[in-house]
Amino acid sequence: MIRAAILLGLSSALLGGCGMRPLYGGGGNGAIGQTLAAIEVAPIEGQQGWLVANALRDRLRASGEATPRYRLQIALDDQIIGLGARLNDTITRERRILRARYQLVDLATGGVLVDATAGSDAGIDVVGSEYATIAAEQSALERLSGIVADQIVARVALYAKRVEDAE
Known part of the structure; x- marks a missing residue:
């Protein structure tokens, strides 16, 4: 027990000196959280678009609502x-396979701030039941939508962090 406490104390001291800072420091009130909350998601065509847009809105609004300053296309x-x-x-x-080409656009200037891609894929077993196969394809789409949304939010958060560090 004492040995574990000593190791924990030493590791905390070492991590404190490494210079790493949390990306979402300050939570929803931090600069990154405020930037993410100020992003609106443009409508995306199709069922997969609806799933990705909702997943993005859930992640971007996690830190609250803000007046839109950016748009994700x-x-x-x-x-x-x-x-x-x-x-x-x-x-x-x-x-x-679900791939997304996305752009973060500044609403004030119309300039493209981030232009990137995100994507993932999932394997599906095709079984004797057509219903089961369709259900597996739908489940895969739902999972992939969340994964792609996570990738997009992470990339936009890194952009916001670089902008914050440059200021």
Whole structure:
């Protein structure tokens, strides 16, 4: 017990001197939280667009509401590709790929501040039940929407941190 306390104290001292600072320092009241809360998400076409936009809004509004100063414009590419095949040429495995090209636009100037891509993919087993396969494809889309939203928010937060550090 004493040994664990000593190790914890030493590791805390070492981490304090490494110069690392939390990205979301200050929580929702910090500069990064305020920047994220000031981003509006432009409408995105299709069901996958609705899922990604809602996931983004949930993550951006986690620190509260603010007057929009930025807009995220997103174009999605959603594909399902068959991978494995049986002797009778039926697909046994699919890969769902969701990619997003996004831009963070300054509403005051119309300038593009961030222009990047995010994406992920998921494997899906194709089973004898068509309903089960469709349900698995839908579940994969829901998971991928959250992953892509996390990637976008992380990239925008890093941009906001660089701007804050430069000021």
